[in-house]
Amino acid sequence: MKKLHYSTEIKAPVAKVYATMIAKPTYEQWTAAFNPGSTYEGSWNKGDKIYFVGTDENGKKGGMVSRIAENIPNQFISIQHVGILDGDKEILDGPEVEGWGDALENYAFVENNGITTVSVEMDTKEDYADYFDGTWPKALEILKDLCEV
Structure with a gap:
């Protein structure tokens, strides 16, 4: 497992950045950098299960099965990925x-x-490090643009 780090500075109050990051309509916009159909199902409350989903080239739903390990509004969110979602399984x-x-x-x-x-810190398989190194900066730039309007 490799630990990756990314960060950006956004000219906006922390409450706006936090809300923009997790509100479904804007979440779907900034995470489109990872998958054009990216969304989530569930809530951001501590202890809750949440699915981070998208669709593949054939339109099949897939993604991560996760749990919100911590959510301190306007300060910190920790997501624990516990499995993968294959369709509805x-x-x-x-x-x-x-x-x-x-x-x-x-x-x-x-x-x-x-x-x-x-600041983003994430664990990933070594095979995916280059993908995230190319994609996270794009996603954070979109988030920045959404917040600075």
Whole structure:
């Protein structure tokens, strides 16, 4: 498992950045960098199950089965990925999940003089590091654009 780090500075109050990041309509816009049909099903409350889903080239639903490990509004979100979603089937163990189960994705929000720094730290399989290194900066740029209007 490899730990990746990304961050951006956004000229907007932390409350706006936090809300823009997790509100479904704007979440779907900034995460389109990862998958054009990206969305989530569930809630961001601590302890809740949440699915991060998209569709593949054949229109089949898939994604991550996750749990919100922590959510301190305007400060910190921690997502624990516990499995994968294949259509409507949760896969929580076995070879498909090896290397993903219990991976963390953490977001920290810090505001200073009207500028919010969003820091992302995530665990990933080594094979996906280049993909995330190319995609996260694009996603954070979209989030920045959404917040700075």
